[in-house]
Amino acid sequence: GQQVMQIPQYQHVQEGEDFTTYCNSSTTLSNIQWYKQRPGGHPVFLIQLVKSGEVKKQKRLTFQFGEAKKNSSLHITATQTTDVGTYFCAGDSGAGSYQLTFGKGTKLSVIP
Amino acid sequence: SQTIHQWPATLVQPVGSPLSLECTVEGTSNPNLYWYRQAAGRGLQLLFYSVGIGQISSEVPQNLSASRPQDRQFILSSKKLLLSDSGFYLCAWSGGGTGANVLTFGAGSRLTVL
Numbered sequence: 001g002q003q004v005m006q007i008p009q010y011q012h013v014q015e016g017e018d019f020t021t022y023c024n025s026s027t028t029l030s031n032i033q034w035y036k037q038r039p040g041g042h043p044v045f046l047i048q049l050v051k052s053g054e055v056k057k058q059k060r061l062t063f064q065f066g067e068a069k070k071n072s073s074l075h076i077t078a079t080q081t082t083d084v085g086t087y088f089c090a091g092d093s094g095a096g097s098y099q100l101t102f103g104k105g106t107k108l109s110v111i112p
Numbered sequence: 113s114q115t116i117h118q119w120p121a122t123l124v125q126p127v128g129s130p131l132s133l134e135c136t137v138e139g140t141s142n143p144n145l146y147w148y149r150q151a152a153g154r155g156l157q158l159l160f161y162s163v164g165i166g167q168i169s170s171e172v173p174q175n176l177s178a179s180r181p182q183d184r185q186f187i188l189s190s191k192k193l194l195l196s197d198s199g200f201y202l203c204a205w206s207g208g209g210t211g212a213n214v215l216t217f218g219a220g221s222r223l224t225v226l
Binding site (some may be wrong): 033043044089090098100103105 | 139144161214217
């Protein structure tokens with residue numbers, strides 16, 4: 001079945017440093033989604049990427065979808081303590097599937 | 113606007129006791145509904161999903177079951193809980209129709225089995 005690998009599992013950064021998490025799928029994706037889960041909270045949708053090579057920005061967050069639609073990344077510029085949480089990617093294989101395949105997430109800690 | 117409610121928020125249950133978690137969605141019709149489990153510090157495991165009343169697809173064989181008695185109601189149950197059932201249970205919905213869509217999660221139910 002489809003697998004989505006996400007690295008790193010943990011990342012500790014000093015406030016102001018940049019952060020990147022990477023996501024790789026074993027199969028070509030129809031689209032990829034990113035979610036953020038704050039400590040003690042539930043996952044919240046951030047963005048969806050659909051097109052090959054797509055790049056989207058949300059303030060300090062930059063999301064990329066690979067040309068082959070099998071990998072994606074989330075980059076945060078100048079991290080802040082409010083960025084703390086676990087970031088999940090989730091791949092949609094399309095083809096009528098009702099399921100997203102989630103990566104295991106990257107837990108980000110920001111040291112003030 | 114659409115909202116999703118999930119309860120109870122927290123529960124502590126003895127091994128062998130039954131379980132019932134409930135989830136309701138408001139402001140939409142014919143949603144796709146999902147139950148996920150998240151073990152401590154781990155990723156999201158899809159347990160069940162439903163595309164319509166009475167239609168349940170199970171992703172992981174276990175002692176849990178799900179039911180959808182009404183269009184916007186999704187229930188997760190167990191007759192006898194195991195220690196390994198402890199975790200954070202998340203209900204989610206997405207727009208109806210074919211294909212996986214953006215998920216909106218409920219606040220979650222944190223279950224501890226002792």
